[in-house]
Structures are given as C-alpha cells and as structure tokens.
Amino acid sequence: MPDAQDIPTPHNAARPHTPAEHAPLAEQRISQPAPPSQPDVERHQPAPAHTEPQPDARPAATPKPAPKPWHWHVVLLNDDHHTYDYVVRMVQELFGRTREDAYAMALKVDGDGRVVLLTTHREHAELKREQIIAFGRDPLMASSKGPMSAVLEPAE
Numbered sequence: 001m002p003d004a005q006d007i008p009t010p011h012n013a014a015r016p017h018t019p020a021e022h023a024p025l026a027e028q029r030i031s032q033p034a035p036p037s038q039p040d041v042e043r044h045q046p047a048p049a050h051t052e053p054q055p056d057a058r059p060a061a062t063p064k065p066a067p068k069p070w071h072w073h074v075v076l077l078n079d080d081h082h083t084y085d086y087v088v089r090m091v092q093e094l095f096g097r098t099r100e101d102a103y104a105m106a107l108k109v110d111g112d113g114r115v116v117l118l119t120t121h122r123e124h125a126e127l128k129r130e131q132i133i134a135f136g137r138d139p140l141m142a143s144s145k146g147p148m149s150a151v152l153e154p155a156e
Helices: 021-031 085-094 099-112 124-132
Strands: 072-077 115-122 149-154
Touching: 072 099, 072 124, 085 099, 085 115, 085 124, 099 115, 115 124, 124 149
Parallel strands: none
Antiparallel strands: 072 115, 072 149
C-alpha cells in the first residue's frame, strides 16, 4: 500500500523532490560492484600456422523459392483401352458429376486427349488421382490392362 506522502494531493502534488529522497537509490547504484571484466582471449591468441579460408561472415543470398501453387488440376489422359461407359461411370462415382457432365468429359478426353476433371488444393487433387488409379481396369474391354492415367498440373 502506498504511503500517504506518495499519493498526490493538492498539498504535495507540486512539491519538488529533494535529492535526499533519491539518496537510497543513488547509493544502491554506486554500491553495486561492477561485473568482472574478462580479457579477450581470442584476440590475443596467435594465428595457427595453417589457416583454411574462412567462410564469408554474411550468409549467402539464397533466392526465395517460388510460391507453391494453391490450386491443382486433376487431368484425365486419353487412351484406347477404356470405353465411354467406363469413363462416365468413373467420373460420376469419383467426382459426383451428372451423367450428362460425365459424358461431356468423356467426349472431351477422347477428342482433345485430356480433360480437367477437378481443380482443388494439392492434397485433394492427389487423393482424386489415386482414386482414378484405384478404379482399375475396364471390365468391358479385353485390351484394358489397368486404370486410366491422370496427372496433376498447377492451375494458373
């Protein structure tokens, strides 16, 4: 709890402080011993007979990496070993598209050789690519040896 003299009142608010009030604090500063100084040992040591070149004191300027793309395309690639029915069923099951949208994508992949099925963040795009691979071969086509191919491309 503060002393009555420390609380400003109309009587003591304008009163100037005397040096005697600060004497204990000044004595504390003077009476504290200074920390012991240690000699700079490194500066007084002789240089070794064989010196290797010292690395530059400044860190090498490294170029900042380009920011990683936030959005990625899941791109289905065409091949001749899967039927339209397989592509439509896969797009509907894995990407939740309507039959009409899935058929339009099947036409596009057949005509252009590729179609963007989805644009999303990297982890989700990787999951979708894995699901395409896991969808397996086309049971309606004897020449189908495995799944369709899909790649991820950064969206621009």
